[in-house]
Amino acid sequence: MINRRSFLKACAVSGVGAGFGGFYDTFYHLIPFNDRGRKALHHVYGNADSPEWLRDPTTGKLKPNPDWILRHTVDQQCHSECGLRVKINRKTGRVQRIFGNPYHPNTLTDYDSIGKPLLTTAVRPGTVCARGNAGIQTAYDPYRITVPLKRRGPRGSGRWQPIRWEQLIKEVTDGGKIFADSGDPASQDLDVLGFKGLYAKRHEPMDPDSPELGRRTNGYVFQGGRIIGSRLAFARRFGNAFGSVNTYEHVNVCELSHHVATEHIYPGKHMTKPDIAEAEFIIFWGTQPGDANFPMQTMAKYTAEARAKPGGLKYVVVDPLLSRGGVIGDRAGWLPIKPGTDGALALAMIRWIIDKQRYNAGYISRPTQVAAEAHGELSHTDATHLVIDDASHPENGRFLTAKLAGLGAVPKEAEFDRVVIDAADAKPAVAAQSSQAVIEFSGEVNGIKVKTAFTRIHESASAHSIEEYAVICGIDSAKIVDLAREFTSHGRKATSEMYRGVVKHPNGYYNGVAVLLLNLLVGNLNWTGGLTIGGGSFGYQKGRYEVADIETDTPAHGVKLSREQASYEDSSEYKVIKANGGNPYPARRPWFPLSFEMYTELLPSAIQRYPYGVDILVWHMATPFYSAPGQGNDELIEAVKEPKNIPLIIASDIVVGDTSMYADYIIPDGSFLERWCHMGTTPTTLTKGTGIRWPVIELTEKTADGRHMCIEEFLIDVAKRVGVPGFGDRAIPDAKGRMWPLHRKEDWYLKATANVVFQPGPIGSEVPDVTALEVQVNDLAGFHESFKPALKPEEWPKVLSALAKGGRMEPRSHARQGDKLGHSFTGTLHFYAEEVALTRNSMTGTRFFGTTAWVEPATAMGKPLDKLDDPTDWPFTIITYKGALQTHSRLASNYVLRQIMPDNGIQVAVEDARRLGIRDGEKVWVVTPHGKRKGTARIIQGIRPGVITFNVGYGHWGYGATNYQLGGRRIEGDRVRRTGIHLTPIMRRDPDIGQMALMDLTGGSIVFYNTRARLEKVIAHV
């Protein structure tokens, strides 16, 4: 028998050990006959677990293995939110393995119907990716914190004291000199307002001279990281009841401009996706199947399956990086575009398609949904609608109305008040009275200069020749034409699909609109093989219980700290400057009238007190210093460490993280296996669905009354102690007006689940009653007993059933009906977004474009980036990618993933490495205008020369990466978590706006892809 020592010896002799030096432990234990020198339990299966299901050898029937509990919840190792089947040891309560939930559409192409009994799914669990499997290590991270911590010493000094829950709640609620004994001279005399003191000021204005800023209670700010669905709604419930508008999730640090660009075209919607399985041709812009997208594993699977079909999918990846999903060769291609120039390539295609009349004219010429449907179309656009195009006209930029056109009143049943040039007689007509309209028109109607929306986009695209666009985007003009020709050669079965690489630039919004407009030219929406808005979700907010709204006499209102969804021109500041004859532009910091969830603006705005200061900041799963470009710099960190700037910072985290390490208190939070959340499925899967995440294990300590500590229990206890409405005894109204209590999170989340379960839905989506076997397999009897009073008795059987299956999904068979998709969007699709056209840039005072255009990436004040950082000095552009083995910031504890990829490295093109004499594996400095970081050079073929990249998620300084003290005990950091390079903190900041990275002022995305850099060899000192 081979033992550990002889195995290692053999490896060393054969040279195997050299290659597997970092992994010998894993490799050794893969040998099934051995376990650390002991004989394995089974000669074939080694020490593998027993299966979850047992087959009766005589009858062949399956039954559950009583050793295991199987619970069905939703992953959050990334934002794909795939359904999970979690295998838990019934004796120890420990999670043993994670599979995919076969009822969830992300995990199986042909997922099981919700009506199917659990036992029938035994032989076919769903899939999860490597990250999904590794989630066990997130939950059982040895660095998990399970009790509240309070800082000792100054913020960020790395010394923590475990405290009791009651002390946490009392101190942060009552405030006062709560840091008197902290040993920090800077906060010893600090008189903290606390939640009670701030709430007492709820009737006071934030600023009497600026009433639009709302209540003083807007000084409470909740900065949420990856918080979504009902968990975000819970946080908002507290914020609204408290009187603050400042509850945020992280969207602008991600790809907000994608959502805003989508909304430009599809009003009220933030995402479209291709029907991958039936598509003939897809352009994937800014990422590729198999890297981050919604949902990652599902898109990768659908794409692989579709490509493998005879005569199946062809696709092209447009991205500076060829990652693992961008396989080239048969049926797949790669266009390594210059970062930030996707809009130029898309506009070149638009120009060629329009010039060559390769667009779907029959579709585009229908001015209304009624006219479209009468001619067999499934959607319609505003292409033919007339827009006022006269700088001297007071309504310039608006759609022409019937009244302005001199056409009289609009018919009552009309969808909107718009005017077109009717195709039958070439005369102006109310859109509702035209079945077909002229697509291209520029002229006068009733003395007003107008153009169709289509003409505006044509003119915009024609601002450059194809050859000029080719130079801008670095893609050969012949290839651009080929791509445009191919895109328009598949009828409605071609789609233009985008993700983060397109939009995380100063011009991201315009890039995004251009890329998405390609879909309107072929008319692919709602068609099988085309584009979808998705099936939507089963809502959790209303129905049996009103879980979202709270009755309060001091509702939250006013301008948000981030100045999103608000116009600078409406502010008192603007009006006063105007009234005094001054130039109000630029604003002190940008305003974001078209954007939302402007996470990266919170810390700099709080420090600058613009438009107001912050009294209490809660970081929940938030790590701006690690994940927000440019924010992990010394100056901002020092400002946040100064208690006078933000007197109370409370973090909610599962570890002492890269940012939570600078808080005053840390509330222990549950990992994704310990949380609640209701969230909709993505459009990719085509059907309607809501996944339910619920605590399948619980690891944090309990409060005195038996609740596991987490952010929700914190907010409940604070609200009750302060007297905030919507929490406590009479908190949640049911449909008959009866008030129900909210004393623990399940009081709320179970009611949200009942809303999901009992909502009317498509046939086949009805939730059946739970069976005895499902209760047994999921171990739900104790759960039911614990929370019985939270629901009416008749609601429990279906609520337990939804928990036992991890959500409620519409059957797969509803995805398509012949050549049409099962779910349609019938609103007007916009070539021209009037709202955008009428909105001003708060820095320059100029209007945004209502359509799209090639816009050179620039600073907030309009300085082109080439002039900001001369390419001669800074020859590289940094981009980032989210590979399949990491998310942005929270998988540092997943050692199995680190064993696959121990170091991310800085990836450099072969040509660049050769020119600079850099060898693979050599250490290099990446230098930007804001600092430098050392990393391991990885020389690759699949990247555009002049571009360097790194996989996000490495190079931590918190999250167990460095030492800290806990109650006087030293906790040793782990170098595995420090390994790798992380460039986000030294990304480019805007020179004109304090502590703001480069930013897309239209769409709101922070910029990840436009930092210039140079590479320097590390000189060894001897």
Ligand code: SF4
């Ligand atoms: S793609 Fe992978 S990590 Fe992301 S939710 Fe799905 S299984 Fe989890």
